[in-house]
Amino acid sequence: MPRNYVYILVCFAVIYAIRVLPLTLIRRPIRSVFIRSFLYYVPYVTLAVMTFPAIIRATDVPAAGIAALLVGVAAAWWKGSLLQVAAACCAVVFVLELIL
Amino acid sequence: MNETKKTPSVFWEGVRDGIPIALGYFAVSFSLGIAGRSAGLTVAQGMIASVLCMASAGQYALFTLIGASASLWEVAVVSLITNARYFLMSCALSQRIDPGMKNYHRFIFGGVVTDEIFGISIARPGYLDPRYNYGAMAVAIPGWSVGTGLGILMGNLLPGRIVSALSVALYGMFLAIIIPPAKKDKVVAGCVALSFAASYAFDVIPRLATVSAGTRTILLTVAISALAALLFPAKEAAENA
Numbered sequence: 001m002p003r004n005y006v007y008i009l010v011c012f013a014v015i016y017a018i019r020v021l022p023l024t025l026i027r028r029p030i031r032s033v034f035i036r037s038f039l040y041y042v043p044y045v046t047l048a049v050m051t052f053p054a055i056i057r058a059t060d061v062p063a064a065g066i067a068a069l070l071v072g073v074a075a076a077w078w079k080g081s082l083l084q085v086a087a088a089c090c091a092v093v094f095v096l097e098l099i100l
Numbered sequence: 101m102n103e104t105k106k107t108p109s110v111f112w113e114g115v116r117d118g119i120p121i122a123l124g125y126f127a128v129s130f131s132l133g134i135a136g137r138s139a140g141l142t143v144a145q146g147m148i149a150s151v152l153c154m155a156s157a158g159q160y161a162l163f164t165l166i167g168a169s170a171s172l173w174e175v176a177v178v179s180l181i182t183n184a185r186y187f188l189m190s191c192a193l194s195q196r197i198d199p200g201m202k203n204y205h206r207f208i209f210g211g212v213v214t215d216e217i218f219g220i221s222i223a224r225p226g227y228l229d230p231r232y233n234y235g236a237m238a239v240a241i242p243g244w245s246v247g248t249g250l251g252i253l254m255g256n257l258l259p260g261r262i263v264s265a266l267s268v269a270l271y272g273m274f275l276a277i278i279i280p281p282a283k284k285d286k287v288v289a290g291c292v293a294l295s296f297a298a299s300y301a302f303d304v305i306p307r308l309a310t311v312s313a314g315t316r317t318i319l320l321t322v323a324i325s326a327l328a329a330l331l332f333p334a335k336e337a338a339e340n341a
Contacts, residue, residue: 004140005145005148007162007165007175008148009152010175010179011158011162011179012149012153014180015154016152016211018183018186018187019186019187019189019210019211020207021190022187022191023190023206026194028199029195033333037334038329040192040329041291041328042189043192043222043277044292044295045292045328046215047274048274048292050299051271052295052299052300053296053303054271055271058271059267069275072268072271072272073275075272076276077280077283081117081276082273082276083119084276085276086120086270086276087120088272089268089272094261094262
């Protein structure tokens with residue numbers, strides 16, 4: 001149905017503008033200490049908010065999600081790479097859901 | 101700050117770090133595809149939507165609206181709300197762009213500022229190297245769109261246990277990004293703990309739970325980051341941001 005493509009293009013246009021406008025319009029270092037500090041904290045807060053409690057809702061068994069969270073924190077604490085931490089979380093869920 | 105390193109391996113570093121992202125995307129987009137299937141999208145439409153939008157909550161909302169035959173106006177407004185967090189992420193990234201970077205890069209990698217690609221690119225020291233993003237995009241975009249297409253095509257064929265295990269890959273990556281800086285910087289650690297607690301409160305307190313996940317992310321990000329910036333103007337932010 002061609003109308004679906006129109007829907008998709010509208011969604012794409014909005015998302016693209018949201019993502020690209022700040023990158024093209026903000027051309028110089030921001031001087032304000034407050035804004036700089038704010039932007040420094042943004043990534044950590046955003047990712048933390050999206051991680052919890054979503055991680056315990058993502059699995060079939062909530063306990064497996066909690067275990068994945070603990071294992072993920074531990075693996076990241078001991079300097080696991082992105083792939084290692086992600087794989088550890090998946091493995092814990094897979095094994096626990098076999099048992100539980 | 102040093103000049104951005106120009107070695108061919110930067111692209112492959114992006115590919116390497118993009119692999120767990122692609123795996124996680126595959127699982128998430130597979131379930132997104134199942135939602136697209138019930139909204140009446142074809143495999144081609146689902147895959148095109150995924151390549152263009154690269155947004156989980158945003159596309160889920162899009163597919164739901166398509167299924168409900170909503171107006172284009174509604175699609176525009178809902179897309180704005182469900183994806184507004186990318187605006188903050190791009191503002192943060194804008195401070196890490198080498199002033200000498202060619203303009204067209206901003207238009208290419210900027211279009212694919214996803215939660216995860218933002219996470220891994222901000223975690224690297226110094227200026228952004230667009231080739232790192234291109235490496236990550238080279239695996240993440242196919243992972244996301246093929247997953248969506250297969251979800252539409254196959255529905256519920258993939259065993260639930262595998263989908264369940266893969267679905268935590270994204271969160272594992274988020275942890276790998278936020279925990280090491282939290283170990284070094286107590287304020288970041290405090291932000292992470294407060295974010296977990298506040299996000300949990302929004303999830304379980306009935307009145308707050310009606311706020312959508314996208315809006316919750318924006319509200320809490322602005323509130324907690326602003327609080328931290330007021331109380332602890334970051335020394336490191338002055339150097340790195």
